[in-house]
Structure formats: structure tokens, C-alpha cells
Amino acid sequence: xxxxxxxxxxxxxxxxxxxxxxxxxxxxxxxxxxxxxxxxxxxxxxxxxxxxxxxxxxxxxxxxxxxxxxxxxxxxxxxxxxx
Numbered sequence: 001x002x003x004x005x006x007x008x009x010x011x012x013x014x015x016x017x018x019x020x021x022x023x024x025x026x027x028x029x030x031x032x033x034x035x036x037x038x039x040x041x042x043x044x045x046x047x048x049x050x051x052x053x054x055x056x057x058x059x060x061x062x063x064x065x066x067x068x069x070x071x072x073x074x075x076x077x078x079x080x081x082x083x
Contacts, residue, residue, distance in 0.1 A: 005034050007043040014032070015031060017030040042055040043055055045066070047059065048062040
């Protein structure tokens with residue numbers, strides 16, 4: 001997967017679905033595997049979906065860390081990240 005993904009691409013991340021998490025009061029996005037990999041690698045924000053030209057420790061737009069706890073990821077994301 002990583003060899004075919006342009007991590008520094010500023011191409012927008014397009015969610016294939018979104019779901020409101022009432023407990024955490026946040027949107028959870030379902031992403032294509034390529035976009036999910038960019039979020040996992042720290043080249044895009046998993047909260048606001050802002051793409052980055054290079055790796056960043058936090059999103060400059062919303063401040064979200066690029067190091068989310070794996071256990072807190074929605075089940076849909078964990079399945080994509082394992083494939």
C-alpha cells in the first residue's frame with residue numbers, strides 16, 4: 001500500500017461515509033484505504049481531513065494530534081488499517 005500512495009499529496013480526503021459519535025461529540029469518517037493510510041502516516045488530519053504536504057505532529061487547522069490512540073479508532077478504521 002505505502003509504495004503506491006503519494007503521502008505528501010494535497011489532494012483532498014473524501015469520506016465514503018460519516019457517522020456522528022454521540023458519546024464523543026465528533027464526526028467519524030470512513031475513508032478509502034489510500035486516504036486512511038495518509039492519516040495513519042501523519043500526512044493528513046483524521047479529525048478535519050486536512051491534507052499536509054509533509055508529516056506534521058499536529059494539524060495546523062484544528063490542532064488534532066497525528067498520533068491518535070489505536071484503541072480509540074472506530075472499528076471501520078481498524079479494519080481498513082489492517083488490510
